[in-house]
Amino acid sequence: MKRSGVVWSWFWMILGILYFFLPLVATFLFSLRAKLGILSFLAYQQLFTDDDFIKGFSFSVLWGVLTIIVGILIFVPTAYWVRLRLPQFRTAVEFITLLPFVVPAIVFVFGLVRTFSHPPFLIVDSPALLVAGYTVLSMPYMYRAIDTGLRAIDVRTLTEAAQSLGADWATILFRIILPNIRVAILSGAFLSFAIVMGEYILAQYLAKPAFAPFLAFLIQQKAYEPAAATVVSFALTWACMGIINLFGRGRGQAPIAGGH
Amino acid sequence: MIHLTLSNISKEYGSTTVVQDFNLEVEKGEFVSFLGPSGCGKTTTLRMVAGFEIPTTGTITMDGLDITKNAPNQRNVGMIFQAYALFPNMTVAQNIGFGLQIRRESKSVIKQRVEEMLALIRLEQHADKYPFQLSGGQQQRVALARALANQPQVLLLDEPLSALDAKIRVQLRAEIRAIQRKTGITAIFVTHDQEEALSISDRVVVMYEGKMEQVGTPFEIYNFPQTAFVANFVGTLNTAAAEVTDPSKGLISIDGIQIESAEDLKDKQNGDKVNIAIRPERFSFASDGKKANVMDCRIENITFLGSVVRIRVSIGDTKFNMDTFNNPFLELPKIGDTSQVTCSREAVLVLKN
Ligand SMILES: Nc1ncnc2c1ncn2[C@@H]1O[C@H](COP(=O)(O)OP(=O)(O)OP(=O)(O)O)[C@@H](O)[C@H]1O
Numbered sequence: 320m321k322r323s324g325v326v327w328s329w330f331w332m333i334l335g336i337l338y339f340f341l342p343l344v345a346t347f348l349f350s351l352r353a354k355l356g357i358l359s360f361l362a363y364q365q366l367f368t369d370d371d372f373i374k375g376f377s378f379s380v381l382w383g384v385l386t387i388i389v390g391i392l393i394f395v396p397t398a399y400w401v402r403l404r405l406p407q408f409r410t411a412v413e414f415i416t417l418l419p420f421v422v423p424a425i426v427f428v429f430g431l432v433r434t435f436s437h438p439p440f441l442i443v444d445s446p447a448l449l450v451a452g453y454t455v456l457s458m459p460y461m462y463r464a465i466d467t468g469l470r471a472i473d474v475r476t477l478t479e480a481a482q483s484l485g486a487d488w489a490t491i492l493f494r495i496i497l498p499n500i501r502v503a504i505l506s507g508a509f510l511s512f513a514i515v516m517g518e519y520i521l522a523q524y525l526a527k528p529a530f531a532p533f534l535a536f537l538i539q540q541k542a543y544e545p546a547a548a549t550v551v552s553f554a555l556t557w558a559c560m561g562i563i564n565l566f567g568r569g570r571g572q573a574p575i576a577g578g579h
Numbered sequence: 580m581i582h583l584t585l586s587n588i589s590k591e592y593g594s595t596t597v598v599q600d601f602n603l604e605v606e607k608g609e610f611v612s613f614l615g616p617s618g619c620g621k622t623t624t625l626r627m628v629a630g631f632e633i634p635t636t637g638t639i640t641m642d643g644l645d646i647t648k649n650a651p652n653q654r655n656v657g658m659i660f661q662a663y664a665l666f667p668n669m670t671v672a673q674n675i676g677f678g679l680q681i682r683r684e685s686k687s688v689i690k691q692r693v694e695e696m697l698a699l700i701r702l703e704q705h706a707d708k709y710p711f712q713l714s715g716g717q718q719q720r721v722a723l724a725r726a727l728a729n730q731p732q733v734l735l736l737d738e739p740l741s742a743l744d745a746k747i748r749v750q751l752r753a754e755i756r757a758i759q760r761k762t763g764i765t766a767i768f769v770t771h772d773q774e775e776a777l778s779i780s781d782r783v784v785v786m787y788e789g790k791m792e793q794v795g796t797p798f799e800i801y802n803f804p805q806t807a808f809v810a811n812f813v814g815t816l817n818t819a820a821a822e823v824t825d826p827s828k829g830l831i832s833i834d835g836i837q838i839e840s841a842e843d844l845k846d847k848q849n850g851d852k853v854n855i856a857i858r859p860e861r862f863s864f865a866s867d868g869k870k871a872n873v874m875d876c877r878i879e880n881i882t883f884l885g886s887v888v889r890i891r892v893s894i895g896d897t898k899f900n901m902d903t904f905n906n907p908f909l910e911l912p913k914i915g916d917t918s919q920v921t922c923s924r925e926a927v928l929v930l931k932n
């Protein structure tokens with residue numbers, strides 16, 4: 320009985336792994352066939368020398384980083400304040416952070432375009448609008464990651480301890496709260512980054528040279544490079560995950576206040 | 580010299596009054612405890628002194644200055660929490676130096692002060708550890724050092740020992756008291772443990788349902804409780820309903836058994852109902868020659884408590900506990916025996932309500 324249980328769990332696990340990895344391996348192998356008859360990295364070579372790829376990729380990286388910074392600056396104080404002073408609004412705020420899952424991105428982007436393409440808000444061409452949009456899209460991940468991090472520490476008591484030692488709000492946020500939710504922020508940050516790198520609709524309809532629209536364009540034009548680009552973006556996402564884990568482990572037995 | 584004054588403090592949350600009519604003057608260097616059951620407003624009062632809550636009415640003055648509405652970080656008040664509240668991302672030394680850093684002290688001053696504090700709490704070897712590498716007792720000592728490093732005017736402690744084992748608790752409370760004496764800092768200590776309050780304090784404020792029931796030295800609180808609540812909450816106590824039979828002589832009757840009290844009953848009338856209280860250790864078996872307050876009793880139960888033996892006796896219809904010190908030559912009666920117990924006139928307390 321117990322033995323067969325173990326066998327079955329292995330079976331399902333291997334099935335899961337196959338389901339996930341087979342297409343990826345196939346894509347990878349396919350991306351190596353740009354030269355007839357032999358396996359080569361030609362597709363990658365062409366991809367990395369393509370100006371549009373460089374441009375789209377670097378723009379997306381830049382916007383990803385900006386989104387992370389804006390997200391941290393907005394969501395850390397918000398989540399902190401809600402936990403500290405407005406616990407009665409927790410559910411309401413959580414609902415708001417989930418809106419990007421409820422409102423389809425296409426609806427969201429048309430809303431943005433309609434609102435911000437007339438005076439007095441004529442900023443539809445500004446990258447700021449794109450970053451703002453990305454921040455909204457990454458909100459469910461970022462906010463939740465931060466909120467989970469805050470749950471692991473005794474926010475109220477740590478705040479009061481710092482206050483009684485003379486600290487002001489900025490000091491409390493930057494020297495007490497941020498360092499103690501560092502791991503949570505990082506995981507939120509990398510998730511946001513992955514979202515920005517893979518986001519198509521917003522960039523496409525705001526006509527910005529981002530990575531995903533470039534990829535879509537590439538698929539229509541070429542055979543092997545899109546496969547290579549897919550592998551690259553997977554590798555990137557995994558690198559992000561790896562980094563989350565690395566930081567998560569480091570000094571990360573994040574002792575919580577009042578533990579022991 | 581009066582250092583801290585709370586006058587007419589009250590605190591309401593919506594329509595519920597959590598603290599009312601709180602008046603207290605604390606001397607410089609005094610160690611005052613707030614003692615009371617859960618929910619009686621001890622923490623709320625302490626938090627008003629710390630600045631985390633603003634009183635609904637009343638004023639708090641420190642060194643003559645009104646600080647009622649000052650923000651917590653403008654008060655120079657040290658606070659110790661039940662949950663230690665050390666900053667998890669900082670080492671012991673960084674935790675202790677945090678407040679000094681905020682005040683922009685120079686590196687050398689901070690270093691010296693941190694070392695002083697580490698010596699005070701005897702954790703010199705642990706300076707570079709993180710809080711999660713310390714035991715609860717050690718963490719709380721670091722919290723104490725962190726609060727004291729800033730040289731606050733008042734040290735506030737909210738049940739700092741509640742999360743610790745019984746043994747560490749007793750040890751650390753002695754240590755807290757010794758450090759408080761050494762530094763001469765004014766301290767307010769919140770606890771719901773009467774033994775803790777009595778053993779550590781210069782004065783105890785007994786609180787009940789948001790009001791001060793009695794303020795006094797541990798000696799006064801224990802020996803002369805003013806209200807039934809204090810009498811019951813502090814120490815173990817026998818209480819009984821009684822009737823005044825002769826106010827001028829201090830005569831009282833419990834179910835028809837006459838006893839004599841040393842208390843002043845001049846404001847009472849014959850037949851007035853009163854509550855009386857007698858500590859268990861004030862009873863003893865009556866030896867020959869005793870005249871006052873000798874009562875016939877029946878032994879109901881005997882409980883061995885280590886240094887003390889508690890004997891439950893019934894006097895008439897009322898049951899009392901009587902404590903005697905244990906010793907190897909003690910001759911204990913048997914359950915069901917009849918005997919005679921006595922207590923002095925001074926032992927019979929007449930409660931105010
Ligand atoms: N922010 C608040 N809003 C509403 N009621 C509160 C608030 N804080 C405390 N109270 C109420 O005030 C009363 C006193 O609380 P307080 O924390 O001062 O009690 P305490 O004496 O410290 O009790 P304990 O020994 O359990 O810590 C309680 O009934 C509590 O429910």
Ligand SMILES: [Mg+2]
Nearest residue numbers: 621622623737
């Ligand atoms: Mg409390």
